[in-house]
Amino acid sequence: MILLIDLCYREDSLGFDEYVLPVARIVERLGFRTRSVHFHAVSAGECSGVKAVILCGTPLADNAFLDEPEDFSWLKTSRIPVLGVCAGMETICRIFGGKLEPCIEIGMTEIRVTGRDPLFPESHSFSAYELHTLACTDPGPMKIIAVSDRCIQVVRHPTKPVYGVMFHPEVRNEWAVERFLSMTRKDGISP
Amino acid sequence: MRPGREIMGEMKLGVLCSGGKDSVFACGRAMEKEEVVCLIAIRSENEESYMFHTPNVAFVTLQAEAAGLPLIEMKTAGVKEEELLDLRNALILAREQFRIEGVVTGALYSVYQATRVQRLCRELGLWCFNPLWHTAQEDYMQVLIKKGFEVIVSGVFAAPFDESWLGRRIDLHSLPLLEKYSEQYGIMLTGEGGEYETFVLDAPFFRKRIEIREASSEYRNYRGIYRIVRAGLVEK
Numbered sequence: 001m002i003l004l005i006d007l008c009y010r011e012d013s014l015g016f017d018e019y020v021l022p023v024a025r026i027v028e029r030l031g032f033r034t035r036s037v038h039f040h041a042v043s044a045g046e047c048s049g050v051k052a053v054i055l056c057g058t059p060l061a062d063n064a065f066l067d068e069p070e071d072f073s074w075l076k077t078s079r080i081p082v083l084g085v086c087a088g089m090e091t092i093c094r095i096f097g098g099k100l101e102p103c104i105e106i107g108m109t110e111i112r113v114t115g116r117d118p119l120f121p122e123s124h125s126f127s128a129y130e131l132h133t134l135a136c137t138d139p140g141p142m143k144i145i146a147v148s149d150r151c152i153q154v155v156r157h158p159t160k161p162v163y164g165v166m167f168h169p170e171v172r173n174e175w176a177v178e179r180f181l182s183m184t185r186k187d188g189i190s191p
Numbered sequence: 192m193r194p195g196r197e198i199m200g201e202m203k204l205g206v207l208c209s210g211g212k213d214s215v216f217a218c219g220r221a222m223e224k225e226e227v228v229c230l231i232a233i234r235s236e237n238e239e240s241y242m243f244h245t246p247n248v249a250f251v252t253l254q255a256e257a258a259g260l261p262l263i264e265m266k267t268a269g270v271k272e273e274e275l276l277d278l279r280n281a282l283i284l285a286r287e288q289f290r291i292e293g294v295v296t297g298a299l300y301s302v303y304q305a306t307r308v309q310r311l312c313r314e315l316g317l318w319c320f321n322p323l324w325h326t327a328q329e330d331y332m333q334v335l336i337k338k339g340f341e342v343i344v345s346g347v348f349a350a351p352f353d354e355s356w357l358g359r360r361i362d363l364h365s366l367p368l369l370e371k372y373s374e375q376y377g378i379m380l381t382g383e384g385g386e387y388e389t390f391v392l393d394a395p396f397f398r399k400r401i402e403i404r405e406a407s408s409e410y411r412n413y414r415g416i417y418r419i420v421r422a423g424l425v426e427k
Contacts, residue, residue: 013224014295014320015320017220017322018320018321018324021325021326022324025325025327059318060319061312061313061316061318107302107309108306129302131309
């Protein structure tokens with residue numbers, strides 16, 4: 001079971017169709033079952049039986065999730081693999097001590113992999129879809145895995161299987177979700 | 192704490208409507224979750240417009256009337272990038288007249304279209320929603336039909352579409368053929384690649400349906416347009 005967390009401004013919003021459902025379709029196509037829950041409703045027991053968590057993105061104008069950091073405090077103690085997409089990466093950066101600043105990217109952007117990691121095993125560049133008004137300028141303890149000309153694009157926690165990607169992998173880079181989930185399948189995400 | 196949308200009530204949205212199935216379906220989806228206060232149509236004089244689908248967009252006015260929604264209509268010469276200025280003016284007008292807080296589009300896969308509308312909305316301080324974004328095409332087409340959207344083909348622009356498709360209804364009889372074309376010829380099932388265009392005659396949220404009273408067709412070499420000449424609203 002993969003838990004998809006909806007970070008949009010309210011439960012069952014119009015953003016759910018655009019930012020959660022496309023990720024759910026990728027995950028289900030890979031043979032996993034999914035469950036979706038709004039970030040307000042994530043409880044301590046929510047992650048029981050969950051193999052991995054994906055924090056999904058939000059509309060460009062929607063940064064309401066940043067106002068309620070206590071809703072994400074479970075990330076600090078969880079050992080479950082987590083992939084944060086866009087708003088999800090911003091959340092992860094904030095929770096683990098990083099800093100966000102205004103940085104707008106809308107549309108296709110070139111991303112360069114700068115750090116070795118199981119999720120990005122080779123140094124290479126790829127084009128990805130971006131939709132954000134903030135970016136992580138100080139990653140805190142997080143390791144930087146990839147960057148664009150404008151900002152940090154991929155981070156990983158130094159000791160936990162927690163990743164953040166600033167780009168939207170559900171648009172033209174489904175392989176990133178696939179690779180993340182294949183690592184959870186093998187229980188192979190080691191620091 | 193910043194006020195959330197739940198606290199502020201339903202968001203007022205304008206739907207960018209071409210008259211085709213995707214924008215009308217997106218409108219219905221938006222109505223289920225927020226408050227749709229107007230339709231916005233861009234009438235392009237360029238049939239090759241990068242941004243705006245053209246066949247029969249003049250009849251969006253009937254769709255708006257059928258849905259009980261006001262319509263903001265803006266003409267554009269359809270010159271690449273310049274047409275965005277016309278869209279920008281239409282959005283400003285919708286914001287002034289109907290206090291829209293956001294825009295809904297029927298974009299499915301086009302990064303080109305989605306990126307440009309997202310940038311405009313950002314510039315104008317509007318939210319942007321694409322409820323069909325990366326939808327499962329087969330499921331979407333089935334839902335469209337099962338929910339009672341009456342959709343006809345208003346233009347074909349790729350092989351192997353023949354003239355018989357012009358004005359043809361997309362239903363459970365024609366869908367299997369579209370699926371076959373998708374498999375054998377690589378067309379996108381939804382027509383998102385511009386392989387075919389559609390026009391919606393009826394939708395679950397229409398109070399009346401559109402009846403075509405006169406239409407003409409032009410077709411040559413796998414390209415054709417079904418042009419509505421006269422149409423009106425009738426009781427459902």
